[in-house]
Amino acid sequence: MTRRSIAGRVTLLLQAVAVVAVLAFAAASLWFTARALRVEEVRLLREMARRVAAGIDDELHEAGGLKRAAEDALAGEASGEVRIDVFDPNGRLMASTRHLGSPSLALPLPAPGSVDRLKGHVRAAVLTGTGARVVASISGRSHEATMRALTEAITATALPLLVLTVLVSRRMVRRALQPLTLMAERAREASVESGVRSLGGPIGIEEVDRLQESINRLLELLDDHLQAERRFTADASHELLTPLTVISGELELALASPSLPPNVASGIRRAADQMQALRDLVEALLLLRRVSVGAPAKRNGFEPVNLTDLATRALQNARDEHPDRTADISLDAPDEVMVSGHEALLASAVRNLVDNAVKFTVPGKHVGIALQNHDGSAVVIVDDAGDGIPAGDRERVFDPFYRGAEARTRDVGFGLGLPIIRQVARAHGGEVIVEDSPAGGARFTMTLPAWQPN
Structure with a gap:
């Protein structure tokens, strides 16, 4: 259209x-x-x-x-x-x-x-x-x-008059619509983080003032809702994670006792594993909510971040968790792949990409991580050697709690890692897609705007 x-x-x-x-x-x-x-x-x-x-x-x-x-x-x-x-x-x-x-x-x-x-x-x-x-x-x-x-006189007069009318009418219309243009600029500058509750005071044009008043009321309601969401997220972080941390600590302390019967120790270990899984789920939910609510429309407070450093840390973390698979995971990246963003969120996205690839690749198969500077963009590519993702599921895997057939078969994860990755990418003006990998599994490509020094 x-x-x-x-x-x-x-x-x-x-x-x-x-x-x-x-x-x-x-x-x-x-x-x-x-x-x-x-x-x-x-x-x-x-x-x-x-x-x-x-x-x-x-x-x-x-x-x-x-x-x-x-x-x-x-x-x-x-x-x-x-x-x-x-x-x-x-x-x-x-x-x-x-x-x-x-x-x-x-x-x-x-x-x-x-x-x-x-x-x-x-x-x-x-x-x-x-x-x-x-x-x-x-x-x-x-x-x-x-x-x-x-007729010639009228024609000679009318043509310049029409040209003048075109120029004057265009200028008059632009001037008349200037208030709407100003409102659009203010709305474009507004962001969730900045907490804009108004597009300004009355302009003096009845119709525009009514529209602006309605938008201001909507912005106030939206800001109140977002403030409530932030308070809930902060309260939930404390109220949920604190007792979970205490319970995990108590279970770890109980496991350290040498006098535990083997069957009791086994039960406590299973409980500790479930508690860790519950903590991971709560942290993932809170992170997803925080990214969704606080995704900056205007990148206030962003700082230069080197994705190569984040990928190196994610690689080392994966090797530490899977010491028997150190040779299976490789990184190919230049010294600097710079973006402007929130380092903690970007680190979470890169770590989730790597963990997801390792999780669905059997030992002995290769997981490849590659970073590139390409045409004004920073690109992160992660290839796994799993079963791949069917074409019909390649958008659905980014829905919260959706798990593909392979994930359901292996009973791994909660279906939140990929949604978090996409939310983080979009919050930074980028995108993440999935396609077939030359390694036989899935290839996830996250593209972000490259950092501009100016």
Whole structure:
């Protein structure tokens, strides 16, 4: 679906309205001008025809005939572009302004008092007192030339006006939407960690103020909820882990007693193992919750972290836990693969990647850890030699408590390691994916933005 901004839509609408308005104005101007020209032409023709007819009536007795009287009347008339013909009552041409064309332009004769068009000419006819007919006509070319000049003038004016309208409307719309842009910038700068409860005070635009007030109320509710989540996480960390630690310590102390019968020692050892598993589960849940609630939208407080150091520690930890598999686990990394982030969270993600690979790789098979600096990103690749992950499960394995078929068969883990890895990666602006490994198992690739010194 194509996304279009409000500014673009409003600007386009204003431009469309401007185009329609200019076209309507141009059409109305041309129509009214053409109508006014036609009315003026008719008035001019009738006035000239009446004036010539009156002159003929005045000159008729002195001139001694219609022809001479018509010639005398036309001689005193400055006709300009208007052609005037005088016909006797029988329709014979008596006199004419010959420089304007042949007499045939006046034939057939128009009815007295009427106005008509013939061969591109507008004609008006008036009768004299003796029944002679005076016909005044004008070529339509003059009217067409005037309209053409007017059309060119309107076009020359309208085009710059449209361009100016486009520029002004775009600027006006951007200025009108400036409050929304400011709100968007404030919202983008807000983060869970910064505890933003407001996008600012009233701006002075009723609709925008109502929207901002609603968002501010939502931010307050969200911040209250997040503060409650943080308090719960902190309280749960203390209330859950403290007694578990005490119980684990007591069990370890009991196991240290040399007087324990073997069957009792075995039961206590199983209880200690279960207690350790319970502690691991609680710590994983709290870590997942802490990452989910406190994932920074803006990376405040991040510091440069060398992933190579974290991978080295994860490698050593895995070898310490599995001393018989030291040769099975290898690390290939440059001295520095730098990112900007939260070191403890990143260390947890890298450690979980390595532990997960070791857990699903049988002894004697290889687990490979590789780090790269690639195209502005820091990449962590962990390959195992397990059974792999089916394509249909490659997204589900990142859901909390989901365990794939191999994990269920071996009854290992709680299904929280991979969700923690993804949450940590996304909190740092990165991502983690799973695909087939050349070693035959699964390959997990975590990509994070590389650290930029500036």
